[in-house]
Amino acid sequence: MIKVEGLTKRYDRFEAVRGIDFEVEKGQIVGFLGPNGAGKTTTMRILTCFMPPTEGKASVAGFDVMAQSMEVKKRIGYLPETPPLYPEMEVEEYLAFVGRLKGLPAAEIPKRVKQVSERCAIADVSNKLISKLSKGYRQRVGLAQALLHNPEVLVLDEPTAGLDPKQIHETRELIRSLAGQHTIILSTHILPEVEQTCDHVVIISKGKLVAKDSVQNLTSRLRGQETVSVEIGGNVGVDAAQQTLEKVPGAAKVAVREERDGRVVVEVDSKAGHSTRAAIARAVVNAGWDLHELKPASVSLEEIFLELTAQDGAPEAAPKK
């Protein structure tokens, strides 16, 4: 549905995006992940035909963003980082204007406005001035605007930025509910958002693509070796615990994390391809101690992200002038 090849965007003396390639299948939700200033917004602006790329190609639904921008624009709903709202308009009036702008037939506009308002839970403010709305409502009006002409592709630039936790949850639910009918790209620098909402993830850093995969694959790829956290009770000596666990088959590294009230928390890294949980449980019980807790220390996208973005060189991490 979306195809990006060798996309590069150069500003005066600054390369915001450097040769990015990725593809998005119909109906997928793709998280576009990267720290602030990684080039997410620039890429999205190119996809939505707001600006042309310096090099490379991008197409949406088979139409090139440069040569067939009108066709692309008809098929995309775009929510920029700051929702593009006119403060002096009322919500309903604004949506009707967007409907006309997107080329909806005049007779269909009131119906669509009503549908979208209900979907985005803004029906109760439809006669309010946009300047009087709270941040959460504004964001949802922005989302309603993007959905209005029922586009095949939705491009959402940080759709949950600045919302409170309840609104964030609702917005994510809404986005999830749109999957299937729409192909969605959403950018964010919040990792759990990607874990919760997206099927696929594209990670960029400093304008370069560092990873693209399904969320599941990416997490399990780095979970080849497993880390297990064990809490042992019953007057255990720290050294004794460490020695016992080091003897467990498959254990590569044992580190004591905490020691308090006769309890010890130890983290055991397994060798690649080994699962150590059962062996650890047996070893603890055989030694006559109490096993209070045994859980895999989960690898979050956060760690994956740090790992991946740290790879492309420490010197570059320093802020450039």
Place this chain on the structure above:
Amino acid sequence: MRNVWTICRKELNSYFASPIAYLMMAMFAIIFGFFFWNIVGYFVAASLQAQMMGQPMPMDVNEMIIRPMLMNFSVVGLFLIPMITMRLFAEEKRQGTIELLLTSPVRDWDVILGKWLAALMLYAITLAICGLNFLFLFVHGNPDWKPLLVGLLGLLLQAGALLAVGTFISTLTKNQIIAGGVTFAVCLLLWIFEWVGGYETAAWARVMAYLSVVAHFEPFSKGVIDSKDAIYFVSLTYFGLFLAARSLETLRWRA
């Protein structure tokens, strides 16, 4: 065409949603009420004097009231132009709504034409309100209405050209004050360029004088439509809108 109208309607709505439009119309109504009152006062005094002196001097309402009023509007209208155009694109850029306009399936030209048309309509409405003064002349006298219509047409042509220039300038910045200030400076320069023609006859001076807006408006105020003046205004309009379109295009490249 539908897109142009969509933009134009939205633009007019936002003019009238804020106090800007009402304030402008009220200010100009007061200023032109004062002009009218003064010019009529002068006309009455002059005609009384003529009567007392027993001179059979013909008193021409068109020449003595309507024409100076039109010339005044042409000049004072220079203040109106930047007030109308400064927000057109600068505000969209500041609010970020430019992203909505430029990613919607409308052409840049639709957006520019729609905005320019809305600006011209606001100017025309203000002109119509100020023009209400002329009704007194028709109630109490018998002026010729044809030169008046030509004069009003001239004002609209002049405004169309300057509003196009203002629209272009508004695409260059996010800051409305800068857009307004620069537009005013350009309008004023386009007006006083004529002065050069007063003492210099070299080719460059003739070109500068030719560029002057007043020189082209003056015949209209006398009720004369000269095609060269009409062509000047229409081409300046096109030039301004053309620059605005190019500017939006570079905005995409730079943004």
